[in-house]
Amino acid sequence: MPLFVGLMSGTSLDGIDAALVRCGEGRPELVDALGIDMPDSLRQVLLMLCQSRQASFADLAYAEHALCELQAEAVARLLAANGLNTGAITAIGSHGQTIEHAPHGISPYTWQLDNPSLLAELTGCPVVGDFRRRDLAAGGQAAPLAPAFHAALFRDTREWRVVLNLGGFANLTLLPPTGIDKPIIGFDTGPANALLDAWYARHQGGHFDADGQWAATGEVNQPLLERLLDDRFFHQPPPKSTGREYFHLDWLAEHANGSEAPQDIQATLAELTAASVALGIEQALAQQGAKGSLSLIPCGGGTRNDDLLARLQRRLPALALARCEDFGWSADWLEAGAFAWLAWCRLEGLPGNLPSVTGAAGARVLGGLYSA
Numbered sequence: 001m002p003l004f005v006g007l008m009s010g011t012s013l014d015g016i017d018a019a020l021v022r023c024g025e026g027r028p029e030l031v032d033a034l035g036i037d038m039p040d041s042l043r044q045v046l047l048m049l050c051q052s053r054q055a056s057f058a059d060l061a062y063a064e065h066a067l068c069e070l071q072a073e074a075v076a077r078l079l080a081a082n083g084l085n086t087g088a089i090t091a092i093g094s095h096g097q098t099i100e101h102a103p104h105g106i107s108p109y110t111w112q113l114d115n116p117s118l119l120a121e122l123t124g125c126p127v128v129g130d131f132r133r134r135d136l137a138a139g140g141q142a143a144p145l146a147p148a149f150h151a152a153l154f155r156d157t158r159e160w161r162v163v164l165n166l167g168g169f170a171n172l173t174l175l176p177p178t179g180i181d182k183p184i185i186g187f188d189t190g191p192a193n194a195l196l197d198a199w200y201a202r203h204q205g206g207h208f209d210a211d212g213q214w215a216a217t218g219e220v221n222q223p224l225l226e227r228l229l230d231d232r233f234f235h236q237p238p239p240k241s242t243g244r245e246y247f248h249l250d251w252l253a254e255h256a257n258g259s260e261a262p263q264d265i266q267a268t269l270a271e272l273t274a275a276s277v278a279l280g281i282e283q284a285l286a287q288q289g290a291k292g293s294l295s296l297i298p299c300g301g302g303t304r305n306d307d308l309l310a311r312l313q314r315r316l317p318a319l320a321l322a323r324c325e326d327f328g329w330s331a332d333w334l335e336a337g338a339f340a341w342l343a344w345c346r347l348e349g350l351p352g353n354l355p356s357v358t359g360a361a362g363a364r365v366l367g368g369l370y371s372a
Contacts, residue, residue: 009097016036035332069122095112100243125372128342140355144357152341160177164297166308186354192273193208195247195269218268225271234276238284270308281316
């Protein structure tokens with residue numbers, strides 16, 4: 001099967017993930033992967049752009065160019081580590097960096113900073129980019145896009161499975177058994193690492209709360225948690241997607257009274273993620289009438305947060321916890337792998353979206369091809 005590289009920079013803004021994937025008619029195979037940390041200077045500009053109402057063209061151009069250079073470095077390192085030259089790669093699937101996601105309103109949009117033309121020049125590889133806007137043009141939310149890939153990897157003949165991505169935001173995919181005439185559904189459940197990281201950075205000075213150690217020292221503020229969970233997003237039916245433009249520290253401040261201890265707010269934010277994920281899973285199972293055995297497969301950076309996983313298990317005791325590694329994939333590289341696979345779909349002329357997930361008018365081939 002041909003080799004593809006998938007590139008992903010998620011809403012956590014922690015770096016570039018690059019996955020080398022064999023794609024074909026069978027199950028995608030992860031060959032190798034690596035990550036490159038986001039330089040602090042670029043991360044700060046991206047954070048500012050994500051939260052700004054008036055961004056300058058110069059800042060946008062700088063961020064896009066620097067991001068492409070970092071992507072090209074990730075590709076070069078990944079190929080070198082595997083003794084490959086650019087000719088061995090059929091194409092790169094590049095997601096880019098989401099700056100704002102607003103799929104509602106008179107003029108819906110989703111904006112990912114990326115420059116596939118420059119990336120093709122820097123790497124010497126064909127690039128597939130701009131994956132989201134075709135689904136948006138067809139009336140969809142343009143997110144999440146990973147569920148079709150999750151189905152290719154994890155769908156079973158007998159068992160219901162939930163794939164849970166814990167990135168900056170959490171999203172789930174409910175996979176019915178192949179023998180049941182039920183659609184795949186998936187949606188964003190709310191914030192995961194984004195609020196936790198932002199609150200930790202404000203009060204502890206680092207980028208993230210390693211293993212949730214700081215959150216574990218706090219006590220959940222139940223009245224605050226209930227106010228947060230009252231937000232309409234958590235209770236609206238899918239399709240639904242969200243991002244930093246909706247859930248941010250100002251949103252938190254609207255619900256807090258200012259007297260809470262910082263570590264208690266961190267614990268409450270961790271519990272908010274667990275509670276909103278549990279609510280989303282319950283909504284999905286009820287919608288599909290799922291019965292029988294059910295496995296939960298967590299992935300993304302949040303799987304390294306032991307405190308968060310413990311909270312999830314307490315709220316979802318009936319679900320059997322499975323590991324991505326049991327299926328030949330690392331939990332860290334699933335999203336990057338998805339965009340390698342979506343690039344393969346583009347070259348094969350296969351749809352990459354699932355209308356049952358995004359709400360689009362129909363299945364669409366996603367992305368544009370930029371020749372080397």
